[in-house]
Amino acid sequence: MSAPVNFHSLHDLQALAKVFATVAPACDYWSLRLVAEHWDRLEVRQGVMEPAALGHSLGAMVTVVTRAGLGYAATNDLSRAGLRAAGRQARDWALAHDQHGLFDAALLPRATLQATYDAPVEEPWGEVPLSDKLALLQQANAALAISPRILDCSAWLGWNSVDQLLVSSAGAQIAHHLEFLHSGLLAVANAGDQTQRRLGGGADWPQQGGLERLAALGFVEAAPQVAEEALALLEAPECPTETLDLVLMPSQMMLQIHESIGHPLELDRILGDERNYAGTSFVTPAMFGQYRYGSELLNVTFDPGVPGELASVVADDDGTLAERVHLIRNGVLERPLGGALSQARAGLPGTANARASGWDRPPIDRMGNLNLEPGSATLAELIGGVERGVLMETNRSWSIDDSRNKFQFGCELGRLIIDGELGELVRNPGYLGCSAEFWRSLDGVGAADTVEVRGLCNCGKGEPNQSLYVGHASPPCRFRQVDVFGGGA
Amino acid sequence: MSAQQIEEDARDSFYTLARRLNAETRTDETLFCELNAEHSDFVRLNQNRIRQAGQVQHARLNLTLIEDRRQAEAQCDLSGDLARDFEQARALLRQLRLRLRHLPEDPYIQFSTEATRSDHWPTVPLVATGAAVTDIMTAAQGLDLVGIWASGELTTGLASSVGHCHWHVSRSFHFDWSCHGGADCAVKGSHGGVAWDVTPVRERLEAMRAELDIMTRPLKRLTPGRYRAWLAPMAVAELIEMLAWDGFDLKSQRTRQTPLLRLLDGEERLDSRVVLRESHGAEGTGLLPAFTSEGFLRPDTLTLIDQGQAGTPLVDARAGKEFNQPVNAASGAPESLIMATGDLAADQVLNRLGSGLFIGNLWYCNWSDPNYCRITGMTRFGTYWVENGMIVAPVAPMRFDDSLYGLLGERLLALGADASLMLSAQTYGGRSLESACLPGLLVDGLQLTL
Incomplete structure (x- = not known):
């Protein structure tokens, strides 16, 4: 593979870390997180190449603990003077925190771990010529344009890599090399005042890895169906508005897990840090170990070890070893999503999920890979057990209250289920409910061979704001008696 | 050195970088260089105490190379060291030139062909974050305040081989917060601007105390x-x-x-x-x-x-x-x-x-x-x-x-x-x-x- 120009290797990062060690401020503890990112994005829209965009970024996040204070400084001036200045700035902020801090910074874990993680990549981005990628995109885009009613269509391929080195004054040395492929197809169909869109080709299925993922996604092959479904939705009846059984495919389950299990279990929300922005949680510390979150079929894990899942890592950004743990077992809530600092503040167990979106943001509690463990049903059995219901797939809209309880989701596509059989297509399908009750209506969970390892690249949270990648693996699931609705005035 | 002088040096440095890159372009090429730089303080509060405080300094260069109805874009960070930044940007420029050979024509390329210029500088000094946050915490004593202070300088520069020269610097602050009286019991405040004065925040906090009485x-x-x-x-x-x-x-x-x-x-x-x-x-x-x-x-x-x-x-x-x-x-x-x-x-x-x-x-x-x-x-x-x-x-x-x-x-x-x-x-x-x-x-x- 030919490395991109200006490629910053792990060796470069190690050299910078050595420089920082010579200019680090006098303090009780410091850590340095160096992040080098590279990216490339190609898109063909309506047969025309959009401006191709590549780039790279390299910066440092310095964290300092002195006395009872904790402070940070992020910079992309990586000269000796720049790193020294960042160390001093971080120490100044630590002194301010020492005076007015919410907690004693002695609670911050001292990272000592030495570990390495390499994302699985079989077909590296750089090994396939640009002309081949463009030809693939033109082919996929052309396959979407099957009707004059398709008013807009796009095919895209994106790649990014992240090389991160975390070192600390306590001896930590943690290196990650991550690579991600982002592919997608979009078809927008219109007839009169009705517009429908359909995504596919991996648009809602990002993973770690390289171009080998395209074969699994059936990138070009998927295009006709994407366009046909967008067209079919134009003519489909509205989803009925009534209380029905609901089968959610993994492409919607990931949002359901994300919003109504992931966010409410974030320990920093429970500790109140996010009350001004992302919100709080209906979950309280007293609930752990006893609260019935869902039916017996609900098992949810924090699992950083699933090959290819977006947030698979060896350690979090505070340097805690990442390990698989159950958050909910047989429907009972066991532990929150909280990194070592939040665990110490709350006096609760947690997970290795202190994560930052890049070198210019400090770690906070995030989701990582949050997965719903498989059950034993086939998809046919899940559908077969429904007398009257709707199957929904591909999230289109999401909204939930700041305690993460009252939610409403919309999907791109629905199908009626009548007497255990899949029926006609319905458009604008949506449903609403409350987290605390919804998961107790779970009465069917797909088997291991129905699990799809998906994820989201736009989970937003934090002040300052951070948008990052989270993984969600799930089988299709069935819920009883849910309020569903369709579109219209 | 004054903040103004530092900014003028940054502007001159960016224009020098762009001029050197323009000198690398061929006559049939058009190059746009855009700088987006941020120097910000962020102080996060919970329970009217500091939860997380720090500073972010970031400068990004965007290059758009256009030639024979083809275009490609690239981005990199700038360190502030002109020689180093030029070498890095020049390497990206070469990469873009290689890339253009493989790209199809783009019928939707459009850029201004008028070599406009502008210079915009802030008229106020940077807000002293430490003092401002202390003012806020003092005014909010007894309140369960949660929020974020963000302040600093944002810079956008644009220079092109057409002759564009634009420089825009803004200094501003924003304090976005809420005060809480229990579950589902909270009121919101937000105050931003260019010249800091604690008075509007203090007045809003007093009003919020009354609102919290109702919220409880x-x-x-x-x-x-x-x-x-x-x-x-x-x-x-x-x-x-x-x-x-x-x-x-x-x-x-x-x-x-x-x-x-x-x-x-x-x-x-x-x-x-x-x-x-x-x-x-x-x-x-x-x-x-x-x-x-x-x-x-x-x-x-x-x-x-x-x-x-x-x-x-x-x-x-x-x-x-x-x-x-x-x-x-x-x-x-x-x-x-x-x-x-x-x-x-x-x-x-x-x-x-x-x-x-x-x-x-x-x-x-x-x-x-x-x-x-x-x-x-x-x-x-x-x-x-x-x-x-x-x-x-x-x-x-x-x-x-x-x-x-x-x-x-x-x-x-x-x-x-x-x-x-x-x-x-x-x-x-x-x-x-x-x-x-x-x-x-x-x-x-x-x-x-x-």
Whole structure:
């Protein structure tokens, strides 16, 4: 593979870390997180190449603990003077925190771990010529344009890599090399005042890895169906508005897990840090170990070890070893999503999920890979057990209250289920409910061979704001008696 | 060295970098160099104590190389060391040149061929963050305050081989916060600007203490249904922000993806008092650059909704070329929205509402059915039940699902006589300089669903 120009290797990062060690401020503890990112994005829209965009970024996040204070400084001036200045700035902020801090910074874990993680990549981005990628995109885009009613269509391929080195004054040395492929197809169909869109080709299925993922996604092959479904939705009846059984495919389950299990279990929300922005949680510390979150079929894990899942890592950004743990077992809530600092503040167990979106943001509690463990049903059995219901797939809209309880989701596509059989297509399908009750209506969970390892690249949270990648693996699931609705005035 | 001198050095350094890169280009090539730099302090508060405090210093260079109707873009960070940055940018330029050979022609390339110049400098010094945050914590003693202080300097530079030379520096601060009295009991504050004075924050905090007294009364729990409501400016901002999402841009309109499709087709119309403008002239904050990445100058004002009917769409350079319309925007999303005010005076809002909902803030809005401009979302901070013109109780968070065609159409009773200028608190990818200046709205029915 030919490395991109200006490629910053792990060796470069190690050299910078050595420089920082010579200019680090006098303090009780410091850590340095160096992040080098590279990216490339190609898109063909309506047969025309959009401006191709590549780039790279390299910066440092310095964290300092002195006395009872904790402070940070992020910079992309990586000269000796720049790193020294960042160390001093971080120490100044630590002194301010020492005076007015919410907690004693002695609670911050001292990272000592030495570990390495390499994302699985079989077909590296750089090994396939640009002309081949463009030809693939033109082919996929052309396959979407099957009707004059398709008013807009796009095919895209994106790649990014992240090389991160975390070192600390306590001896930590943690290196990650991550690579991600982002592919997608979009078809927008219109007839009169009705517009429908359909995504596919991996648009809602990002993973770690390289171009080998395209074969699994059936990138070009998927295009006709994407366009046909967008067209079919134009003519489909509205989803009925009534209380029905609901089968959610993994492409919607990931949002359901994300919003109504992931966010409410974030320990920093429970500790109140996010009350001004992302919100709080209906979950309280007293609930752990006893609260019935869902039916017996609900098992949810924090699992950083699933090959290819977006947030698979060896350690979090505070340097805690990442390990698989159950958050909910047989429907009972066991532990929150909280990194070592939040665990110490709350006096609760947690997970290795202190994560930052890049070198210019400090770690906070995030989701990582949050997965719903498989059950034993086939998809046919899940559908077969429904007398009257709707199957929904591909999230289109999401909204939930700041305690993460009252939610409403919309999907791109629905199908009626009548007497255990899949029926006609319905458009604008949506449903609403409350987290605390919804998961107790779970009465069917797909088997291991129905699990799809998906994820989201736009989970937003934090002040300052951070948008990052989270993984969600799930089988299709069935819920009883849910309020569903369709579109219209 | 003064802050002004440091900034002038940064400008000269950027122009030198661009000049050297331009010297590398061939006669048939056009190069645009854009700098986006941020130097910001962020102090996060919880329980009126510092939760997380730090500083971010970041400078990014965007290169766009155009040759023979082909174009490609690249981005890298700048360290501040001119020699090092030039070598890095030159390597990217070479990479772009190689890439252009493989790219097809792009019929939608468009850039300004007029070598315009501008220089914009802030007139105020940087706010001293430490002192400001201490002022706030002192004023908020006894309150459970949660929020974020963000302040500093943002710089945008543009230089091209055409001859563009634009430099825009802004210094601003934003304090976005809430005060809490227990579960579902919170009120919101937000204050941003260029010159710091604790007085407005102190006054708002005092008002919030009184509001929290009301918020600690027993919650009123509403059942789903349609309720008469006053939407305060911050709640209106959440609704109008949804229209920024494909609502006004030419491409979404021509490909019929806009949620305002029925308005464009004349099947719906909004109340004739609804006027929305994108304003970068005297009405704007002056924080945003007046130029686009392609060297175009933005018009002072565009009327996006004119007396309830679709007005001028936002046209960025690419959409302008594709649909043969003049460029009038940096992107398809508004950045400085102004809504015309009405005649409902602030001290008459409760009387005119009579009995119904006073909604301070909405939260987590999303499309329920964009074809009908139907939005769902939640009530959040500072939402009360009003009876006979008197606030009687806080309201437990409720979900709404309603169409803007109704809320801004046949159910719009009145617009507030005063507009609130709200700077964006968003910091994804850097501090936002977007703003909205909006009045509150009195509506004869907001549909609550859960």
